[in-house]
Amino acid sequence: MDHDAMDLAEARYELVISVDARRSGEYDDVDKQRMRERIYRVLEAAFTHAKVARDAVHMEDRGDGVLLSVAGRIAVTRLLGLWMVEVHENLRDENRGLSVPLGLRVGMHVGPVRHDGRGISGRAVDLACRLADSPLARRLLDAERADLVLVASQSLYEDVVSSGGKFIEPAHYSSARLELKEGEVTAWFHLPGRPAPEIPTAAPAAPDADRADDVDGARDIRDVSGTRDVSDASGVDDTRGVDDAPDVDDVRRVDGEDRADAPRAHYTVHGDMSQHSDNVYQQPVHIGRITGDAGRRKG
Template sequence: MSLLATPPMPESPADEPLHGHPNANWPIYRTFIALDMEGSTLRTNPAKRVLRDRMYLLLEEGLRRSGVGAHHLDRLTDRGDGVLALIRPADAVPKTLLLDSFIPTLVDLLTDYNHGVADQPPLCLRLRVVIHAGDIHDDGKGFFGEELDVAFRLLDSPHVKRALALSAGSLALAISDEIFRAIVRHGYGTINAGAYRHGFCVRVSDRQRQGWILNDPGSPSVLAR
């Protein structure tokens, strides 16, 4: 070998195989969007079928228009009168996008749909929505974990149900304190931090977890700074 030739570099730690590898016992990080229909127990089964179908269509269309494709998503999880969407971490789908684009888009889609069925009240659709993120598990039967428990506790909180009941709109949005502090309070894009009110807590695993509610999603004062 020539004296001028560069000797081979020793293998770096990054090139060495990892000791162990991800398995079913390791958590995976996801962003969560969970939806739940208002007043589903008051509807007939045929009406529920229509509303479930519309809920899925609006969710998928809202995500698509916001640039979130099927390749960004795990399988949707059905919750009877609701649905859970899990978004894989990707620079293409920052959590900011969901608040800046997806929520306003979903509000518009819901408003258009409800205008079209205004003469059929049983088919009107109003949704509670929660956005959170964290580590969860997938055991092949479904997704589970403490952070999902937090999301569903926020979604099912009486405070969020009351916010929708008192709203003239079609959607009530709740977010976790983690989402508020990491995204909302910084006012990225069209996000108006002042439109969120910190009004409630839920208890999960003997801890108080805080939630924030967006006042009247869809109004110009909320969606534009």
């Protein structure tokens, strides 16, 4: 096996950094180019000030963001600490005087990364991108009126952040469960220069203009306080966010009265589900009702 083929077959253990711009779809063509120039100025100046050699950094353009991986010979603490401080300060400088400040979401994870002629790939890359793109990262950036949010993976927090270090404050991170396409994970959220953020529990904010729906992206958090468990003897339980399960509308009542404008909840139904119109059932009922001839009215 030649050297190039060996490089493709072997994964390198690296820090993956995914950087996304907030509401990039709202920029016109001219402003989007300026936005991209600002992102690169912020990131490249941070690498210079953190004394991270450019040959240690792989960088891919993503249109409205940048995907990076940093060689294992560079201490991860330098990226989580000094580099993030420099990114934050550079971003603040760029945003001075801007009517619409640039906002960045940064996802980080350490894991095996494969390089080829077109870029990088691997589960570590996928996870870093999912973290940066998660609905909670978007919501937190807006809720806190911040310019920068860092989302670290559980393993990165446990292995590096929790031990602290120069410019690394474990107490300034807050955790939340995220339901991603690949499954449920724990992520740690940090707003540089601020105390640990309060994880928002309200309904999700309106999606970005460049993301009308979230079919392939990360799902929202599941462990939000206020999520209800409505399991009962009928076999209906509240498991919102399950894509493949049928769902039925919640009975929306306020103070004993039906409210058509009340929020709608979704439920997963175990067993067969009947169809009905105006309380007239069109087939046997399997949820807490008698089925077949026994359920018909006499006379």
